[in-house]
Amino acid sequence: MFQILGLIAVGLVIGVLARLIVPGKQRLSMVATLVLGVVGAIIGGFIASLLGWGEITELNVGGFILAVIAAVLLVGVAEGVSGRSRGAVR
Structure with a gap:
């Protein structure tokens, strides 16, 4: 239980x-950021x-440095995907 809470806090x-x-x-919500x-x-x-x-x-x-790198890549991909989908609507 504490490992899950710790993972959420570190995440x-x-x-x-x-x-x-x-x-x-970024247009990501805090939930998406989490x-x-x-x-x-x-x-x-x-x-x-x-x-x-x-x-x-x-x-x-x-592990922390690798996690930040992975999250930066994920945020970049999420922004790219959400930007494309929002751009297509306009």
């Missing part, structure tokens, strides 16, 4: 960092565990 921080890193104004941050945290933790930097549930520097 929110990672999502906010990703939004700050991606240039321009979801992308959590997914980024899972991806970063998974890659860190594959590299032998610790378990996926551990909070470590390498």
